[in-house]
Amino acid sequence: MNEFETKPIPVFAEDSQQSVTALQGQVTTLLLATVVLSGILTAYLYVQQRFAIQDRESNKQMVGQFMQVYKQQQKPFMDNVVERLREYGRKDANFLPVLSKYGYGLPTATGAPPPSPPAKTVAPQPAPATAPKK
């Protein structure tokens, strides 16, 4: 009986040892493959971010010059023109629709003045009304 009980153990141990070794080999192979693939992905991402940085730097210079010219030369000129056209629009009411069409309408002449005088007249009314209550 003792012989039957002791004999299978070495066979099983040897068999399991082989399978463990095979599994370890597979794990190592899989790990190696994963490392290689992730290395390729990392290299790709590195190249992409380098390209993105280069693009941004080149665009930044062009956009910077463009915006500087716009802010220092064009914008003041445009603001001046629009302001003088608004002044003209105050004299010539027929011109106001042209200004309003492009969003340069008079802030005081287009929509604000008609509502504001009633607001001013309404506002004082509650004030006296509250004053007597006090």
Place this chain on the structure above:
Amino acid sequence: MMKSNASNTILTGLLGINLVLSAVFCFRAVTVTRDSRRLGREVRMIQLEQARFQSLAAECLAYRDKNPQIAPLLESFGMPKAAPAGTANPAAK
């Protein structure tokens, strides 16, 4: 057995380093791309403003044909003078 464990540990470490580097590069690429898009948006806004202003200038020139009183103001901005006839030249433009 020990050799296999050591190699697995090294490979796992390399994998971890790769993952961290990938995350860093990915984050930088996203950040930089977002920055580039913001610059592009600002340029588009300015171009839109310029186009709006040019449309206003064209409309002012058209308005000058109806009401010549605005002509001196437009000429002070450097806009072309109206032709004496005033009918054929604006059509040619």
